[in-house]
Amino acid sequence: MFLRLPFWHTATSTMGTALPRGQLTATGTFSLQQPLNYRAGGRVEPVDGGQTEDVYEPATGRVITKLLCSGEKEVDLAVQSAKAAFQTWSRTSGMERCRVLLEAARLIRERRDEIATLETINNGKSILEARVDIDISWQCLEYYAGLAGSLAGEHIQLPGGSFGYTRREPLGVCVGIGAWNYPFQIACWKSAPALACGNAMVFKPSPFTPISVLKLAEIFTEAGAPKGLFNVVQGGVATGQFLCHHPDVAKISFTGSVPTGVKIMEMAAKGIKPVTLELGGKSPLIIFSDCSLENAVNGALMANFLTQGEVCCNGTRVFVERKILDTFTKEVVKRTQKIKVGDPLQEDTRMGALINRPHLERVQRFIKQAKEQGAQVLCGGDLYVPDDPKLKNGFYMQPCVLGNCRDDMTCVQEEIFGPVMSILPFDTEEEVVERANNTKFGLAGGVFTRDIQKAHRVVAALKAGMCFINNYNISPVELPFGGYKSSGFGRENGRAAIEYYSQLKTVCVEMGDVESVF
Numbered sequence: 001m002f003l004r005l006p007f008w009h010t011a012t013s014t015m016g017t018a019l020p021r022g023q024l025t026a027t028g029t030f031s032l033q034q035p036l037n038y039r040a041g042g043r044v045e046p047v048d049g050g051q052t053e054d055v056y057e058p059a060t061g062r063v064i065t066k067l068l069c070s071g072e073k074e075v076d077l078a079v080q081s082a083k084a085a086f087q088t089w090s091r092t093s094g095m096e097r098c099r100v101l102l103e104a105a106r107l108i109r110e111r112r113d114e115i116a117t118l119e120t121i122n123n124g125k126s127i128l129e130a131r132v133d134i135d136i137s138w139q140c141l142e143y144y145a146g147l148a149g150s151l152a153g154e155h156i157q158l159p160g161g162s163f164g165y166t167r168r169e170p171l172g173v174c175v176g177i178g179a180w181n182y183p184f185q186i187a188c189w190k191s192a193p194a195l196a197c198g199n200a201m202v203f204k205p206s207p208f209t210p211i212s213v214l215k216l217a218e219i220f221t222e223a224g225a226p227k228g229l230f231n232v233v234q235g236g237v238a239t240g241q242f243l244c245h246h247p248d249v250a251k252i253s254f255t256g257s258v259p260t261g262v263k264i265m266e267m268a269a270k271g272i273k274p275v276t277l278e279l280g281g282k283s284p285l286i287i288f289s290d291c292s293l294e295n296a297v298n299g300a301l302m303a304n305f306l307t308q309g310e311v312c313c314n315g316t317r318v319f320v321e322r323k324i325l326d327t328f329t330k331e332v333v334k335r336t337q338k339i340k341v342g343d344p345l346q347e348d349t350r351m352g353a354l355i356n357r358p359h360l361e362r363v364q365r366f367i368k369q370a371k372e373q374g375a376q377v378l379c380g381g382d383l384y385v386p387d388d389p390k391l392k393n394g395f396y397m398q399p400c401v402l403g404n405c406r407d408d409m410t411c412v413q414e415e416i417f418g419p420v421m422s423i424l425p426f427d428t429e430e431e432v433v434e435r436a437n438n439t440k441f442g443l444a445g446g447v448f449t450r451d452i453q454k455a456h457r458v459v460a461a462l463k464a465g466m467c468f469i470n471n472y473n474i475s476p477v478e479l480p481f482g483g484y485k486s487s488g489f490g491r492e493n494g495r496a497a498i499e500y501y502s503q504l505k506t507v508c509v510e511m512g513d514v515e516s517v518f
């Protein structure tokens with residue numbers, strides 16, 4: 001299924017060259033002692049902070065390293081490092097930036113398997129998916145490398161030979177704050193447009209997944225970026241707050257939950273800092289009876305079960321036209337039961353482990369509550385303990401399909417962020433559009449139908465930033481991605497992201513004499 005998607009291809013043949021460095025190859029063997037901060041072109045221990053967090057391998061439940069949270073001084077050093085690099089980088093031409101980004105993309109591609117393996121170890125997603133994430137990451141860098149050389153303002157003729165022109169200028173030091181579900185990819189989606197526009201960046205990954213972004217930092221340096229152009233600080237709430245409040249930070253790009261997004265916006269407001277907010281969702285997927293059933297079933301699985309269901313844009317409210325409800329449901333359940341859950345580093349695994357024990361328990365509580373509210377568990381939903389003894393403390397569950405759902409149930413209203421699909425019948429187009437839009441979220445939406453007019457009519461009516469027709473959850477980096485309503489604003493990917501990492505200066509040029517009123 002995965003291999004026929006256009007973006008879901010493998011990088012050509014450079015894979016494997018960087019692999020077995022140390023113990024990267026087997027689940028249950030990885031551990032890390034190196035510093036996790038990156039500043040002025042090298043790994044460093046934070047100068048202050050000192051609070052430690054355990055970092056887990058979700059597949060086994062083992063602690064693989066300890067995270068030292070960065071304090072205010074360390075955050076300041078990282079921002080100053082970025083500020084210094086900004087002085088030189090912002091003066092380079094777009095073509096010079098292009099070359100650095102292209103080389104970084106090439107290095108990511110070359111080290112794809114090594115980075116994907118790290119991502120799988122620290123996040124728990126299957127290695128097959130992690131490789132795709134890394135492919136999307138280097139594609140993102142390539143895309144913005146391509147745009148860097150063509151960033152330009154415009155020339156505007158004025159009366160009497162005078163004229164004006166605009167310059168597209170960088171913002172300065174941009175902060176990226178990431179979620180744990182796509183750690184490396186999120187760092188690339190933020191840093192690629194930021195650096196292409198001439199900015200410098202300080203990035204803070206989620207404390208659950210602090211590891212893979214260090215590879216990106218090293219790659220930028222190796223690719224020729226000035227030391228300090230891309231820095232990493234580690235930590236949770238406090239470190240994030242130091243970053244958002246720092247007076248030398250010009251912009252904050254945040255990926256995470258809605259409640260944290262609100263706090264980020266409040267902090268940014270105090271410093272009049274622009275923000276990009278990529279937040280959560282509870283997206284509708286609408287299946288009309290005239291669809292290709294096979295494609296619709298594939299789409300529903302893609303919309304719900306990638307990365308153990310921990311995907312912001314997942315189409316978790318699956319509205320199915322009543323005429324095909326039974327056929328569709330039967331097929332979806334059959335296919336869901338066949339999903340191979342287990343060791344994420346095994347090539348045939350299709351669903352790995354959830355991020356941590358508290359999150360697994362949270363997902364379980366949603367399922368329990370759904371049952372109490374009248375939903376029927378059609379398959380899955382239970383904890384899963386693999387036979388392999390080394391995996392017995394991992395955070396696994398069986399992917400779940402819920403039937404007999406109603407719009408007012410908690411499982412249909414709230415973002416579960418786990419492998420739980422809710423199926424809801426509908427009768428008319430008008431009714432389903434209204435119900436699909438009846439949510440505080442607006443990240444994504446999808447429709448499966450062979451009627452092309454109906455498809456365009458429905459997506460035009462959906463109040464969501466990213467809509468799919470006859471597919472779901474693919475990620476061409478050329479397309480802007482972002483939300484409506486509580487799912488946030490600003491866009492990542494595509495040309496649109498340039499607007500969010502640059503500012504426009506207008507220059508007015510007088511070619512005649514000054515006509516003064518005084």
Ligand SMILES: NC(=O)c1ccc[n+]([C@@H]2O[C@H](COP(=O)([O-])OP(=O)(O)OC[C@H]3O[C@@H](n4cnc5c(N)ncnc54)[C@H](O)[C@@H]3O)[C@@H](O)[C@H]2O)c1
Nearest residue numbers: 178179180205206236237240241256257260278279280312
């Ligand atoms: N729209 C998107 O592109 C997108 C992509 C991935 C994930 N998400 C969303 O992210 C959520 C899951 O991620 P999460 O659990 O890591 O989210 P989260 O909001 O708990 O944390 C996100 C990041 O913010 C940091 N943070 C937390 N509190 C902070 C504060 N007060 N100030 C500054 N930083 C703070 C965290 O340390 C982490 O790095 C889901 O809701 C998901 O939908 C959205």
Ligand SMILES: C[N+](C)(C)CCCC=O
Nearest residue numbers: 181311312313473474475
């Ligand atoms: C790559 N996906 C599947 C579109 C996910 C984008 C980021 C959301 O969590």
